[in-house]
Amino acid sequence: MATEGKEPKPQRSQKRPSGAHFDPIQQVLWARPGFLVRRLNQIHYALFAEECKTYSMTPVQFGVLTALSLNPWLDQTAIGSELGLDRTTTADVLKRLEEKKLIERRINPADRRSRQSMITEEGYHAMKSLHESMMAAQQRLMAPLSARNQEIFLKLLSTLVDGNNEYSRAPTRAAL
Amino acid sequence: MATEGKEPKPQRSQKRPSGAHFDPIQQVLWARPGFLVRRLNQIHYALFAEECKTYSMTPVQFGVLTALSLNPWLDQTAIGSELGLDRTTTADVLKRLEEKKLIERRINPADRRSRQSMITEEGYHAMKSLHESMMAAQQRLMAPLSARNQEIFLKLLSTLVDGNNEYSRAPTRAAL
DNA sequence: TATTGTTATACTCTATAACTATA
DNA sequence: TATAGTTATAGAGTATAACAATA
Numbered sequence: 001m002a003t004e005g006k007e008p009k010p011q012r013s014q015k016r017p018s019g020a021h022f023d024p025i026q027q028v029l030w031a032r033p034g035f036l037v038r039r040l041n042q043i044h045y046a047l048f049a050e051e052c053k054t055y056s057m058t059p060v061q062f063g064v065l066t067a068l069s070l071n072p073w074l075d076q077t078a079i080g081s082e083l084g085l086d087r088t089t090t091a092d093v094l095k096r097l098e099e100k101k102l103i104e105r106r107i108n109p110a111d112r113r114s115r116q117s118m119i120t121e122e123g124y125h126a127m128k129s130l131h132e133s134m135m136a137a138q139q140r141l142m143a144p145l146s147a148r149n150q151e152i153f154l155k156l157l158s159t160l161v162d163g164n165n166e167y168s169r170a171p172t173r174a175a176l
Numbered sequence: 177m178a179t180e181g182k183e184p185k186p187q188r189s190q191k192r193p194s195g196a197h198f199d200p201i202q203q204v205l206w207a208r209p210g211f212l213v214r215r216l217n218q219i220h221y222a223l224f225a226e227e228c229k230t231y232s233m234t235p236v237q238f239g240v241l242t243a244l245s246l247n248p249w250l251d252q253t254a255i256g257s258e259l260g261l262d263r264t265t266t267a268d269v270l271k272r273l274e275e276k277k278l279i280e281r282r283i284n285p286a287d288r289r290s291r292q293s294m295i296t297e298e299g300y301h302a303m304k305s306l307h308e309s310m311m312a313a314q315q316r317l318m319a320p321l322s323a324r325n326q327e328i329f330l331k332l333l334s335t336l337v338d339g340n341n342e343y344s345r346a347p348t349r350a351a352l
Numbered sequence: 353t354a355t356t357g358t359t360a361t362a363c364t365c366t367a368t369a370a371c372t373a374t375a
Numbered sequence: 376t377a378t379a380g381t382t383a384t385a386g387a388g389t390a391t392a393a394c395a396a397t398a
Contacts, residue, residue, distance in 0.1 A: 025243045025258045033326075034220040034235055034314055036333045039260050041217040042366080043340045044210040045387095049367095050343070058387070059210055067201045077356065082201045084215050087357070089388055096387085113356040113397045138210055144339025145332060150209075153332040156325055157212045163320025164219045167226075214388095221389080234364065253379065263380070265366055272364085289374045289379040 044141050051133035051140075055126050060085070061102075062134055064093055065127045068103060068119040075114040102126055220317050227309035227316075231302050236261070237278075238310055240269055241303045244279060244295040251290040278302055 029035045048059050060083065067082045068074060074082075080090035094117055097103045102123030108114040119127070142150045205211045224235050236259065243258045244250060250258075256266035270293055273279045278299030284290040295303070318326045 023258075025246050028242060028246065029239060029258065030334055030337075031330075032310075032314055033318055033330055033333065034224065035239060036330070036337050037213060037217045037220055037317075038235060038365095039337045040333065040340075041213045042260060043337065043343055044213055045366085047340070047343055048210065056386095059214060060388075063205060063211060066204060070201050070204065075356080082199075082205065084218060086389070088359095088390070091357070091359095092388080108356095111356085111398070115357065134208075138208055140343070141213075141336065141340060142209055144335050149332055149335075152328065153336070154207075154209055154212070156321060156329045156332070157209065157216065158206055159320050159325075160317065160329070161206075161212050161215045161219065164216075164223070164317060167219055167223055167316070218389080225390095232363095236365075251379075261365085262367065264368085264382095265364090267380070267382095268365075284379095287375070287379080291380065 040141070044137065047137040047140050048134065051137040052130050054133075055130055057126070057130065059134075060093055061097055062127065062130065064097060065102060065119055065123055068117055069124060069127060072118040073106075073108075073116040075108055075116050077114070079117065097123070216317070220313065223313040223316050224310065227313040228306050230309075231306055233302070233306065235310075236269055237273055238303070238306065240273060241278060241295055241299055244293055245300060245303060248294040249282075249284075249292040251284055251292050253290070255293065273299070 045059060048062075052062070063083050064079060067079060076087060076090050076094065079085070079094070080087055083090070085093065094103065094105065097117075098105055101120060103117045103119055105115050105117050108116050142153070145153060221235060224238075228238070239259050240255060243255060252263060252266050252270065255261070255270070256263055259266070261269065270279065270281065273293075274281055277296060279293045279295055281291050281293050284292050318329070321329060
């Protein structure tokens with residue numbers, strides 16, 4: 001994978017459908033999965049923003065709302081664990097969602113250390129009305145692949161996230 | 177891909193190697209490629225930080241140094257284009273690299289609007305001595321997959337980035 | 353003592369808008 | 376007019392550290 005050295009000369013010929021070829025810098029960078037993953041994440045954020053611009057919402061915020069729609073009154077540790085966010089980030093995201101009145105928070109009556117969140121009527125409505133747009137963003141992201149390859153990609157991607165879960169600073173729900 | 181509704185009940189049986197199963201929230205989230213891509217990017221940043229902690233450097237900064245090591249005196253538009261960064265971000269990253277003395281900047285004598293960057297001796301040394309660690313981070317990221325599947329994943333990933341390049345706010349070098 | 357969440361602080365990446373200088 | 380870069384401003388994600396409240 002170390003393609004340093006011996007790069008072909010940069011050729012600026014006529015029309016190329018892609019920027020990945022004939023550029024020594026691109027040849028090196030595009031061989032690094034980490035680089036491509038950053039780019040794909042960046043692209044997904046852009047697609048999501050474009051699709052969901054009626055409400056201003058990020059993928060992470062949508063993910064939190066999704067989690068709360070499936071399980072109300074989760075505490076922040078659990079939310080962070082589901083989404084793969086550390087507790088500082090989780091608190092930040094929840095604060096923004098609360099300011100937008102999309103969630104409510106309360107102290108957990110059973111354990112006064114913890115704060116639980118619930119999606120509001122308004123939050124549920126926002127999530128419902130954005131759901132199609134969110135799916136459209138996902139589909140546009142995967143559109144360059146055939147249906148079969150989309151399946152394969154998703155499978156491999158899951159394996160990678162699952163297999164590396166422990167290495168992230170904010171691993172999602174630990175092995176049960 | 178819309179797996180909403182009809183989730184199996186959450187089962188908390190004994191030991192599971194993964195958190196992705198038997199949790200309705202995880203089942204929904206992990207079916208969204210955008211979610212997994214964010215997680216994998218996050219994991220890569222953590223792995224990179226862990227491997228490269230001797231110097232404090234991010235994947236993006238390493239990418240810029242890589243580009244400049246292959247082509248000195250690139251201007252900021254070109255650098256942004258190679259890395260997929262908009263011009264504000266590019267200027268930010270370069271400012272930090274300059275403060276760390278890893279690059280130098282000058283006005284382009286041929287076009288006084290543009291500023292060109294060059295990697296310094298120190299920057300080159302940092303890049304060289306981190307190269308192995310960077311590769312280790314890449315390899316750890318891909319480690320859960322077989323060699324064959326790593327190849328397949330990288331191929332599909334390239335196709336996705338390439339096919340969606342135009343949708344990012346900061347597309348890499350446009351089709352030539 | 354351990355856990356939950358907070359506040360404070362910091363860095364990085366990303367983006368838009370308005371501006372200057374130059375072409 | 377168009378382009379390159381800057382400054383200003385903002386939002387978002389990520390992280391560490393110190394702290395209070397609670398278990």
